[in-house]
Amino acid sequence: MGLELGLDLRSVVQHDAEKLLYSILDPSAIIEPGFMAYHCTLKNGEQLYGMITTETSASLTLKMAGNITKSVLRSDVASLKSTGISLMPEGLEAAMTPQALADLIAYLKQPR
Numbered sequence: 884m885g886l887e888l889g890l891d892l893r894s895v896v897q898h899d900a901e902k903l904l905y906s907i908l909d910p911s912a913i914i915e916p917g918f919m920a921y922h923c924t925l926k927n928g929e930q931l932y933g934m935i936t937t938e939t940s941a942s943l944t945l946k947m948a949g950n951i952t953k954s955v956l957r958s959d960v961a962s963l964k965s966t967g968i969s970l971m972p973e974g975l976e977a978a979m980t981p982q983a984l985a986d987l988i989a990y991l992k993q994p995r
Contacts (some may be wrong), residue, residue, distance in 0.1 A: 893995045903988045910971035920966040
């Protein structure tokens with residue numbers, strides 16, 4: 884269900900439960916290569932926020948929420964800054980009971 888944006892969760896099955904818990908509690912502590920969030924401002928004032936999926940000397944492509952991708956010419960970019968944080972929102976665990984969090988980790992550990 885949902886739209887592809889971040890890491891394929893099938894790849895986390897080999898991680899131990901402690902690492903998965905830590906990643907949920909502090910998603911920006913360890914950001915896998917290619918999953919850093921960027922804020923891009925275009926010269927026309929448009930604001931973009933997402934991951935860089937493709938980058939050349941002349942252009943870059945951002946993948947944003949809603950499975951939206953947008954390619955822009957570097958000549959159209961006013962600024963491009965890494966946010967230093969993961970696209971996974973912080974505080975997701977706040978809305979979960981300890982049992983729900985344990986169930987989520989058990990689900991992530993199941994091979995697909």
